[in-house]
């Protein structure tokens with residue numbers, strides 16, 4: 001079991017996912033894979049070549065040697081030679097120059113299959129990695145060992161192509177996280193379909209050193225979590241840690257400190273300074289572990305705000321904005337930008353009503369008080385062609401990630417609209433995580449989770465449409 005098989009992948013009938021922007025097939029015999037091949041690469045790309053070797057072995061059971069050769073470019077050749085022929089090296093240089101001349105930049109790649117070699121090159125290391133991912137799908141789709149003769153030139157439409165996964169859900173409170181499964185998911189679902197960002201919701205699912213009372217049973221050790229971060233990085237996936245603050249605290253802060261709740265809700269009371277003593281420790285510890293560029297701090301679906309006597313004295317929108325800004329400034333001092341969910345900032349009147357929670361709790365005005373370096377993850381699950389909430393946040397001066405869920409229309413239309421608005425990128429939501437493992441059965445136990453197949457299908461489609469938005 002390598003690739004995840006879903007309704008969507010079956011429908012593609014052996015086509016590369018995401019579909020390459022430019023592909024020319026040739027009426028030639030193609031390349032025959034066999035155990036007498038070599039993987040040739042420069043010293044700088046040895047780590048990528050080793051992953052390619054592992055992946056190839058997992059697909060074909062053929063274990064090819066990786067040979068270091070003199071090659072200045074981000075390139076790999078799979079062929080019967082043990083040096084890169086001068087003509088092949090020259091061809092790689094010419095093809096890469098063509099990509100540059102067309103104005104293509106990071107992550108763009110070239111892949112060419114002839115009878116004598118399978119050649120891959122990228123404008124950077126990630127481009128080379130994506131050339132390999134396309135090749136591996138071709139090999140996997142042609143089980144007779146003959147890879148069709150063709151040429152591909154490809155590049156992504158969105159530079160951030162992310163997926164949000166949880167390490168924790170209420171019904172998994174004591175579940176041990178399967179590290180090998182998580183790695184399979186990173187390699188064969190996210191990286192294979194050219195997703196490059198993983199927003200990993202941690203909350204109580206790591207053993208905190210400074211606050212062990214917050215960690216749940218079955219939590220990962222920091223070493224294990226660090227291993228996942230490194231594994232993802234080797235697959236060109238940046239991990240964004242996600243620890244929710246303010247809302248959704250019933251399985252995290254409030255389990256250890258019920259007295260910090262805002263009047264019996266699952267939100268904490270932000271007027272209590274103890275909350276920040278704890279959260280600053282948590283954010284610091286996770287920042288040291290991940291060394292991330294972004295930190296997702298949640299803030300969706302607050303179920304109580306401004307209820308206690310202290311909080312009542314401040315308008316809700318100010319409480320909400322202050323809570324984000326305080327944490328945001330704490331993280332910015334470490335050079336980390338914060339991400340938040342959008343719903344508490346979005347007033348009624350937008351297409352997808354469930355994602356408009358600002359009017360419900362009078363938090364709409366907080367958008368004008370927020371620091372403009374906060375990134376808004378704008379979740380919206382309607383199937384509409386237009387997503388004006390993106391315009392709303394951009395006009396207010398924010399960077400936005402378009403965040404669809406699992407339905408084809410929602411993912412494809414949202415990605416297209418977001419591209420037309422030149423957003424920061426896309427972040428697919430799943431609201432699930434370890435439930436993707438088969439042992440949890442087809443349907444998770446909480447009401448808003450979809451079947452495993454729907455969620456996996458959604459991630460594959462996110463890979464497809466975040467790369468190729470039109």
Ligand SMILES: [Zn+2]
Pocket residue numbers: 262268269270271272306307308309310311312
């Ligand atoms: Zn309060």
